[in-house]
Amino acid sequence: MSDTKPIALDAMGGDHAPHEIVAGAVHAVRERGLAVVLVGSPRVLYEALADHDATKEIPIVRAEETIAMDEGALASLRRPRSSIAIACHLVRRGDASAVVSAGSTAGIVTTGRLRLKAQQGVLRPAIAVALPTLPKPTLLLDAGANAEVKPEMLVQFGHLGSVYAELAYEIAKPKVGLLTIGSEAEKGNKIVKRAHELLQNSPGLHFIGNVEGHDLLTGVADVITTDGFTGNVALKTMEGAVRYAFSELRQTIDGSRMSKLGAFMQRSRLRELRRRLDAEAHGGAVLLGLNGTVVIAHGSSRAAGISAACRLAADLSAQGVVARIGDRIAATQRPHRLRTS
Amino acid sequence: MSDTKPIALDAMGGDHAPHEIVAGAVHAVRERGLAVVLVGSPRVLYEALADHDATKEIPIVRAEETIAMDEGALASLRRPRSSIAIACHLVRRGDASAVVSAGSTAGIVTTGRLRLKAQQGVLRPAIAVALPTLPKPTLLLDAGANAEVKPEMLVQFGHLGSVYAELAYEIAKPKVGLLTIGSEAEKGNKIVKRAHELLQNSPGLHFIGNVEGHDLLTGVADVITTDGFTGNVALKTMEGAVRYAFSELRQTIDGSRMSKLGAFMQRSRLRELRRRLDAEAHGGAVLLGLNGTVVIAHGSSRAAGISAACRLAADLSAQGVVARIGDRIAATQRPHRLRTS
Numbered sequence: 001m002s003d004t005k006p007i008a009l010d011a012m013g014g015d016h017a018p019h020e021i022v023a024g025a026v027h028a029v030r031e032r033g034l035a036v037v038l039v040g041s042p043r044v045l046y047e048a049l050a051d052h053d054a055t056k057e058i059p060i061v062r063a064e065e066t067i068a069m070d071e072g073a074l075a076s077l078r079r080p081r082s083s084i085a086i087a088c089h090l091v092r093r094g095d096a097s098a099v100v101s102a103g104s105t106a107g108i109v110t111t112g113r114l115r116l117k118a119q120q121g122v123l124r125p126a127i128a129v130a131l132p133t134l135p136k137p138t139l140l141l142d143a144g145a146n147a148e149v150k151p152e153m154l155v156q157f158g159h160l161g162s163v164y165a166e167l168a169y170e171i172a173k174p175k176v177g178l179l180t181i182g183s184e185a186e187k188g189n190k191i192v193k194r195a196h197e198l199l200q201n202s203p204g205l206h207f208i209g210n211v212e213g214h215d216l217l218t219g220v221a222d223v224i225t226t227d228g229f230t231g232n233v234a235l236k237t238m239e240g241a242v243r244y245a246f247s248e249l250r251q252t253i254d255g256s257r258m259s260k261l262g263a264f265m266q267r268s269r270l271r272e273l274r275r276r277l278d279a280e281a282h283g284g285a286v287l288l289g290l291n292g293t294v295v296i297a298h299g300s301s302r303a304a305g306i307s308a309a310c311r312l313a314a315d316l317s318a319q320g321v322v323a324r325i326g327d328r329i330a331a332t333q334r335p336h337r338l339r340t341s
Numbered sequence: 342m343s344d345t346k347p348i349a350l351d352a353m354g355g356d357h358a359p360h361e362i363v364a365g366a367v368h369a370v371r372e373r374g375l376a377v378v379l380v381g382s383p384r385v386l387y388e389a390l391a392d393h394d395a396t397k398e399i400p401i402v403r404a405e406e407t408i409a410m411d412e413g414a415l416a417s418l419r420r421p422r423s424s425i426a427i428a429c430h431l432v433r434r435g436d437a438s439a440v441v442s443a444g445s446t447a448g449i450v451t452t453g454r455l456r457l458k459a460q461q462g463v464l465r466p467a468i469a470v471a472l473p474t475l476p477k478p479t480l481l482l483d484a485g486a487n488a489e490v491k492p493e494m495l496v497q498f499g500h501l502g503s504v505y506a507e508l509a510y511e512i513a514k515p516k517v518g519l520l521t522i523g524s525e526a527e528k529g530n531k532i533v534k535r536a537h538e539l540l541q542n543s544p545g546l547h548f549i550g551n552v553e554g555h556d557l558l559t560g561v562a563d564v565i566t567t568d569g570f571t572g573n574v575a576l577k578t579m580e581g582a583v584r585y586a587f588s589e590l591r592q593t594i595d596g597s598r599m600s601k602l603g604a605f606m607q608r609s610r611l612r613e614l615r616r617r618l619d620a621e622a623h624g625g626a627v628l629l630g631l632n633g634t635v636v637i638a639h640g641s642s643r644a645a646g647i648s649a650a651c652r653l654a655a656d657l658s659a660q661g662v663v664a665r666i667g668d669r670i671a672a673t674q675r676p677h678r679l680r681t682s
Contacts, residue, residue, distance in 0.1 A: 070525075106523075144522055147530040181485055181573040182447075184411075189488040189570050213577025217585040229530050230574055232522040233567075236554025237575045241582035244558040249590060 004035065005317075006059075007310050008087035008096035011040035011048075012066040013103020015300050021102065022048040024306025025058055032307060034314050037096060039063050039087045061086060067107035069299060076110035084108055088115035091292040098293035098313035102284075102301045108294065109145045109287060116290040119322065121329040124149070125289035126157045126228070127296065128164055129235055133219035136169045140179075140216065140224045143285060144232035154178065154195035154225050155202050156329070160288040161223035162205065163328050167319045168312075169222070177211035177221030179230060185210070191227070199225075204331060213237075284309040286316065289325060293317045345376065346658075347400075348651045349428035349437035352381035352389075353407040354444020356641045362443065363389040365647025366399055373648060375655050378437060380404050380428045402427060408448035410640060417451035425449055429456035432633040439634035439654035443625075443642045449635065450486045450628060457633040460663065462670040465490070466630035467498045468569070468637065469505055470576055474560035477510045481520075481557065481565045484626060485573035495519065495536035495566050496543050497670070501629040502564035503546065504669050508660045509653075510563070518552035518562030520571060526551070532568070540566075545672060554578075625650045627657065630666060634658045 007028070011021045018040060026049075028034045038045050039061045049055045063083040067075045079085065084103055088111055090096035101108050109127070118125055126142035139161045146153065158176040165174035178196055180188035185196050187210060199207040211221050216238060226234070284297040284305070293316050297309040350366050352359045359381060367390075369375045379386050380402045390396045404427040406420040420426065425444055429452055431437035442449050450468070459466050467483035480502045487494065499517040506515035519537055521529035526537050528551060540548040552562050557579060567575070625638040625646070634657045638650040 147522060179574060181488065181570055181577075192570075213574045213579070214581030214584070216578055217581050226574075229522055229533075230571055233520060233554045233571055233575050234578045236522075237557055237578045238554070238582045240555030240558050241579045242586050243555070245583050245586035245590075249586075 005095070005097040006035035006037045007313050007317075008061070008090040008099050009036050009038055009306070009310065010083045010087045010099065010101035010103055011038040011045055012063070012083040013069070013101045013108075014297065014306075015069060015102075016302055017102065018044055018048050019051075020302045021306050022054075023052065023303035024301070024310070026052045026054045027303050027307040028310040029054070029057055032311055034310050036310060037061050037090070039090070040066070040083045061090065063087075067104055067111070069104050071104055071107055073106050073110040075104075076107050076114060082107075082111065084111045085115055088112055088292065088294075092116055097317040098295065100284075100295045100297060100306070100309045100313050102297035102299055102306065102309070104299075105144060105285075105296055108296050112287055112290050112292075112294050116292040116294070119289055119291055119326050119329065121333055122160075122289040122325070123153050123156055125287055126153075126160055127231075127285045128161055128288050129231075129285045130168075131216055131238070133217055136165075136171060136219070136222065138216065138219055138221055138224060139165055139174075140226070140231055140235060141288070142226065142228040142231050143235050144228045145287065146228040148229075149191065149227040151191050151194035151198055154191070154227065155198045155205075156289075156332075157225040158199060158202070158205050158207070158223060159328050159332060160325060161225065163321065163324045164286065164288060164316075165222045167316065167321055167324060171222050173206045174222035175206050175208045175220075176223045176225060177208050177215065179212070179216075179224050179226035179234070180210045181212065183210050183212070195225075202332060204328070284312065286312070288321070291322060293321055346436070346438040347376035347378045348654050349402070349431040349440050350377050350379055350647070350651065351424045351428045351440065351442035351444055352379040352386055353404070353424040354410070354442045354449075355638065355647075356410060356443075357643055358443065359385055359389050360392075361643045362647050363395075364393065364644035365642070365651070367393045367395050368644050368648040369651040370395070370398055373652055375651050377651060378402050378431070380431070381407070381424045402431065404428075408445055408452070410445050412445055412448055414447050414451040416445075417448050417455060423448075423452065425452045426456055429453055429633065429635075433457055438658040439636065441625075441636045441638060441647070441650045441654050443638035443640055443647065443650075445640075446485060446626075446637055449637050453628055453631050453633075453635050457631040457635070459630055460632055460667050460670065462674055463501075463630040463666070464494050464497055466628055467494075467501055468572075468626045469502055469629050470572075470626045471509075472557055472579070474558055477506075477512060477560070477563065479557065479560055479562055479565060480506055480515075481567070481572055481576060482629070483567065483569040483572050484576050485569045486628065487569040489570075490532065490568040492532050492535035492539055495532070495568065496539045496546075497630075497673075498566040499540060499543070499546050499548070499564060500669050500673060501666060502566065504662065504665045505627065505629060505657075506563045508657065508662055508665065512563050514547045515563035516547050516549045516561075517564045517566060518549050518556065520553070520557075520565050520567035520575070521551045522553065524551050524553065536566075543673060545669070625653065627653070629662070632663060634662055 063086040128141035130137035287294040404424040469482035471478035
């Protein structure tokens with residue numbers, strides 16, 4: 001469909017911008033056959049493209065301002081011509097199909113909400129992250145866009161995640177769990193308890209009940225809904241715990257009296273496993289509920305991660321995720337209209 | 342000091358009650374030289390003690406009711422003669438030095454608050470869990486007693502945890518971190534942002550600022566304060582992630598072309614590491630802020646975990662943790678009195 005429109009790639013955001021971002025763009029274009037425009041400082045980007053002999057393959061759109069990695073929401077307001085703002089603008093104008101950025105998450109969320117606006121009926125856009133469960137990922141959302149929520153938002157996050165799971169992982173009727181501190185309906189804080197009631201009565205949603213922290217990686221749910229505070233803490237705790245287990249393990253292996261060859265093999269297998277668990281390989285998080293597809297690549301992304309994020313953005317855009325979410329939200333609101341009319 | 346008073350051990354709480362609990366009591370008495378009384382059904386406990394030839398070593402205090410593992414707060418009100426209620430009663434009457442239970446956490450918290458009451462000045466008792474950081478554990482609290490908190494409670498949790506860290510780990514000036522979703526002061530929800538301000542101005546507290554989920558296992562803080570909802574989700578997420586990493590790893594090891602001997606060695610080292618990460622080995626969680634020491638052993642505890650929990654309870658009680666918390670809370674309240682008088 002609109003797949004010929006390019007991905008607008010924020011070339012100035014991320015710990016390894018602009019060189020790894022540009023390298024990722026080159027990979028996405030040459031190896032994945034995607035169309036990409038780089039948004040950022042033309043002089044810098046032209047030079048970086050020249051290193052890859054790619055100045056003729058990838059166009060540049062000028063943006064002289066940048067939101068730094070440690071800047072938050074306010075910077076988005078202060079810098080209306082930042083690379084992420086221009087990338088959003090390209091999508092809004094219909095000149096690009098989706099945005100990819102490895103910049104500051106707070107900056108992307110605020111700029112996205114400001115430039116692309118929330119879709120009609122969407123209370124709050126949310127960040128969905130794919131957790132490395134097998135055979136299919138579990139989507140956790142909100143992973144950090146909304147530190148404060150209302151119960152109704154937790155229900156919507158369930159719907160947003162369901163649409164994503166249907167499109168990206170071809171799950172027919174995604175199972176939705178509510179993250180809380182016990183399996184019984186009355187477990188949790190006030191917001192979660194109310195959300196539990198609403199989820200039980202939300203048409204078109206396959207609510208399986210409460211889930212807990214240890215369920216994030218068991219695949220018991222396809223979609224796990226939570227507020228952005230809890231979701232962000234849980235996600236970072238998970239990343240930290242996996243990193244910790246691996247580092248302890250590496251010491252264990254290195255300290256054991258195995259042959260050098262055996263230890264070498266173990267380490268290479270460990271690396272392989274670690275890659276699979278690595279968030280970057282999944283292409284990053286998706287900001288759902290805006291009038292445009294926005295993929296947030298991990299801040300530490302290198303070329304491979306950026307290229308995977310471009311693939312994810314192109315796929316979601318081609319599958320019409322925005323329209324599908326629009327339909328879904330409209331459907332959930334119909335009974336309300338009936339009741340109030 | 343009062344070390345001769347026995348530990349009141351709830352023999353009916355836990356997945357493996359009463360047999361593993363009784364076995365744990367026998368171990369604590371014979372191997373650790375502790376004094377223990379078992380609280381529960383006399384007939385059942387006498388038989389279990391007889392299996393160890395220990396009927397003369399360990400007294401039994403009758404409690405005919407039990408709070409089941411899947412029961413929550415309400416059961417505590419309905420069953421005033423439950424084993425956990427009687428155990429609390431023994432401490433209150435001065436007949437026992439501390440309570441140990443592997444029963445339902447909600448049941449223990451509610452019963453403890455009801456029977457032992459919060460210490461003067463303590464807004465809410467909190468559950469402190471020791472995370473397996475090196476060289477010394479990091480204490481996370483609240484790990485689940487309070488799903489809703491006020492900012493002032495988060496400050497008190499910092500003080501409760503500091504006293505625990507000083508006593509149990511001999512840390513002179515424990516570093517206290519506030520769990521949230523970014524390192525900058527303005528990151529988080531409203532309650533956390535206000536708590537950040539209060540923590541900066543709390544006398545006698547060594548506040549090091551915000552910490553995030555990935556800091557739970559790096560040892561950057563000695564004490565991490567959070568609400569019981571977030572803390573519980575983070576703790577279970579951590580446990581689940583470590584379990585996940587190990588299971589993935591076991592498959593990696595079993596699938597590799599190492600000699601059987603090498604694989605066997607690896608597995609035994611893995612088990613060793615896993616034991617260290619196991620919450621049970623630490624003796625369990627401590628409910629701080631009550632007029633009495635209460636240790637919550639893991640629900641799945643077997644004899645070794647129960648015995649370790651008895652050791653922890655005896656040590657904390659001998660060190661006078663209740664009095665030390667009382668002094669500390671009184672000290673934090675003095676400036677307030679000056680200001681208002």
